Amino acid sequence: MYRVEQLIGGVWGAGGDGGELVVADPADGSPVSTAPVATPDEVAKAVTAARGAAPGWSGTAPAERAAALRRAADAIEAAAEELAQATTAEMGKPLDDARGGVAAGVGTLRQYAELGPLRGGRTLHGAAEALDFMLPEPRGVVAAITPWNDPVAVSCGLLGAALVTGNVVLHKPSERTPATGWLLARTLDGVLPPGVLSLLTGGAEVGAALAGQEVDVVAHVGSTATGRAVAAACARTGAKALLENGGSDPLIVDAGVDPVWAAGQAALGSFANAGQICVAVERVYVHRDLAEDFVDLLVERAGALRVGPGRDPQTQLGPLVDRRHRDHVHGQVTAAVAEGARLRAGGTLPDGPGAFYPATVVTDCTDEMALVREETFGPVAPVVVVDSFSEALKRAARSPYGLAATVLTGSMSHARRAARELPVGTVKINAVFGGAPGGAAQPRRGSGQGFGYGPELLDEFTATKVVHLAAPADGHW
Ligand code: NAD
Secondary structure: OEEOOOEEOOEEOOOOOOOEEEEEOOOOOOEEEEEEOOOHHHHHHHHHHHHHHHHHHHOOOHHHHHHHHHHHHHHHHHOHHHHHHHHHHHHOOOHHHHHHHHHHHHHHHHHHHHHHHHOOOOEEOOOOOOEEEEEEEEOOEEEEEOOOOOHHHHHHHHHHHHHHOOOEEEEEOOOOOHHHHHHHHHHHHOOOOOOOEEEOOOOHHHHHHHHOOOOOEEEEEOOHHHHHHHHHHHHHHOOEEEEEOOOOOEEEEOOOOOHHHHHHHHHHHHHHHHHOOOOOOOEEEEEHHHHHHHHHHHHHHHHHOOEOOOOOOOOOEOOOOOHHHHHHHHHHHHHHHHOOOEEEEOOOOOOOOOOOOOOEEEEOOOOOOHHHHOOOOOOEEEEEEEOOHHHHHHHHHOOOEEOEEEEEOOOHHHHHHHHHHOOOOEEEEOOOOOOOOOOOOOOEEOOEEOOOOOOHHHHHOEEEEEEEEOOOOOOOO
16 A cells, blocks of 8 residues: 655655545555645645745756756666556556556656757847847746656656756646655655655645646646646636647548558557547547448457456456546446447446446447547547548547547548648557657647647746847947
């Protein structure tokens, strides 16, 4: 059992007067961790303490900050197994996936350690006797509010970028993965000066209290509804809101592609991490020519997945994060069926402990169903049959979200049309996951605002000042 402690003003074990939360293992319901809940007063005190530590860290040479980040990456690598085990115990994903998330986080910290000190401003060409330049500065105090679905990778991205650019950080990990956040914070705190990183734990109310504070940036990765609440809070305080939120990513399956391969891609995109990936496939538009074969093969794939606890190395499909989330997923599936959709695989609540949900394939879906329009965040593939690529593109583009989209096609002109016409941050052609390191995009509409990844994330945590140095009145210094 993990016993989480908060880190406020450089002191472990501070606060927690708001009570205690208990996280249950989503595979069997047994208690995994307890975490204190911060009161609004503790949140305010943590922000004041962080503000006090800000000048020291922003005044530290960029190379020294980068060296600290490199040490952090090494320390996290050394603690990788412990972090992966905590992730699986708290949110249920297969252990190998959790290990992958920790490795991704370590890689991100190392990239930011390299990139941080290389960044600079520009010099400008003004009057001959003047000096004009642009100076990147840390923004100051960053509140980082993170989700549970890939807790180490996502947190390392925000924390690494904010710290290396000279900001102090208050981290509020998800109430569903507080021990993972605590282990990460302990590791980072070991290589940072006291007070540079704070850890606040608790649920939505603690996140809301933090987002409402006079901080300089609120970086939120999580649901669209929360992102909107964070944006509203920032509008009141003047803090910058950086939002990486939900999506309802389409997968378009064009005529003429191999249905076996297409079904494999759809299964991977819909069922990996039990569908709990921000860029998971949330709706499938398949051309009528291959729709029947494609659906049969997808149903076969759904039925073949080995279901079990994430700690079992044989497991391919772990449980959902908890029963509250399972109710949300199942509610969307049953509503779609009530509106005329057809269940082809899964879609029933299993008996037994935990929050398991079967890989589910639903056909005869319409764009109006919440299952298609909204984010489901579960192992569900809703299928819509279309008569042309143009129809698929048009329907895929009609969404309140704009995170990512995948197109499977053998046609270069269709691939180029997709890249041009889909109003999303990321377009993937012929692979549901993947992409070159360092890729960064701005999500659109309900999916957020600002770069959440890549070198551009360093810009998000930086404020640029322009300086004009004219010579004194007599022209001499
Ligand atoms: P969530 O928004 O419910 O919770 C995320 C964090 O926000 C938690 O720490 C939570 O306590 C906090 N929070 C909740 N209400 C708050 C409020 N009113 N004010 C401030 N903070 C608040 O999201 P979740 O369920 O943890 O995560 C799943 C969501 O995250 C999905 O929608 C998924 O698509 C999204 N996600 C997006 C990305 C991306 O890069 N776009 C990456 C991972 C996950």
